[in-house]
Amino acid sequence: MKVVAENRAHGGRQLVVEHQSSATGTPMRFAIFLPPQAEGGGKLPVVWYLSGLTCTHANVTEKGEYRAACAEHGLILVAPDTSPRGDGVPNDEAYDFGQGAGFYVDATEAPWAEHFRMWTYVTEELPALVAAEYPADMERQAITGHSMGGHGALTVALRHPNRFRSVSAFAPIVAPGQVPWGEKALGGYLGGDRAAWRRHDAVALIEDGARVGELLVDVGTADDFLDTELKPELLERACAEAGIALTLRRQPGYDHSYYFISTFMADHLRWHAERLAR
Numbered sequence: 001m002k003v004v005a006e007n008r009a010h011g012g013r014q015l016v017v018e019h020q021s022s023a024t025g026t027p028m029r030f031a032i033f034l035p036p037q038a039e040g041g042g043k044l045p046v047v048w049y050l051s052g053l054t055c056t057h058a059n060v061t062e063k064g065e066y067r068a069a070c071a072e073h074g075l076i077l078v079a080p081d082t083s084p085r086g087d088g089v090p091n092d093e094a095y096d097f098g099q100g101a102g103f104y105v106d107a108t109e110a111p112w113a114e115h116f117r118m119w120t121y122v123t124e125e126l127p128a129l130v131a132a133e134y135p136a137d138m139e140r141q142a143i144t145g146h147s148m149g150g151h152g153a154l155t156v157a158l159r160h161p162n163r164f165r166s167v168s169a170f171a172p173i174v175a176p177g178q179v180p181w182g183e184k185a186l187g188g189y190l191g192g193d194r195a196a197w198r199r200h201d202a203v204a205l206i207e208d209g210a211r212v213g214e215l216l217v218d219v220g221t222a223d224d225f226l227d228t229e230l231k232p233e234l235l236e237r238a239c240a241e242a243g244i245a246l247t248l249r250r251q252p253g254y255d256h257s258y259y260f261i262s263t264f265m266a267d268h269l270r271w272h273a274e275r276l277a278r
């Protein structure tokens, strides 16, 4: 494991770390912010942030504006990459498939299955590494993410109902089995059997009985992907039928970008911090 960048910020430390991943069989990078409270010797709650299509760890690290809130509330924030990368890793010309678009699944289809194991990476390998190397209290974890990463946050939380004290998302893909981005990715990585897709589809997981206590979701009304790829109304309906307390906020005039995410980041982190303190 190698620290490839370190910067002091808000009294804490922003690190970028590279390690050899057994899940993907490639080097992987992640960003981790250690707030000033990390120097006190105790363990701190952890917020996982899963990023969207085309992102590395760097997009949220540079544009997400999370550090002031993490320093205020004493939160560690971890931001993984969105796929394996490198010359030996298969890719696709499109921005929404292949490198930068791992969709948080373990691929079963050639040529993706060898390296595209982001489910195992974000649910097993990276949590174990973070728990071993940093002062992270794994009894106090929260998860959030954006777009494809919002899909990742929702599905990871729904399938690990006792791991996370709180779950939120920014403009998530809520039903990948019903929208073009998701149909392309799940079909490409998991094959044509749509039954296998349901374990990676938040709305389908809820329909099939998975539960979390509550959800916070923000979407922008000026998001170009709102009606074609995100369809928050599908999550709204599934949560209403399942009795999940969803707070869905339609933020007027906001688009899909990090201008939107950074505007509401501190509010999400405060909401997580309240639940992580209980």
Ligand SMILES: N[C@@H](CCC(=O)N[C@@H](CSC=O)C(=O)NCC(=O)O)C(=O)O
Pocket: 051, 052, 053, 054, 055, 059, 095, 146, 147, 148, 149, 256, 257, 258
């Ligand atoms: N038209 C863009 C589409 C890619 C894009 O909008 N990516 C979003 C996530 S979309 C869903 O997962 C993003 O976070 N981009 C990175 C950023 O820093 O804004 C394209 O062709 O790239």
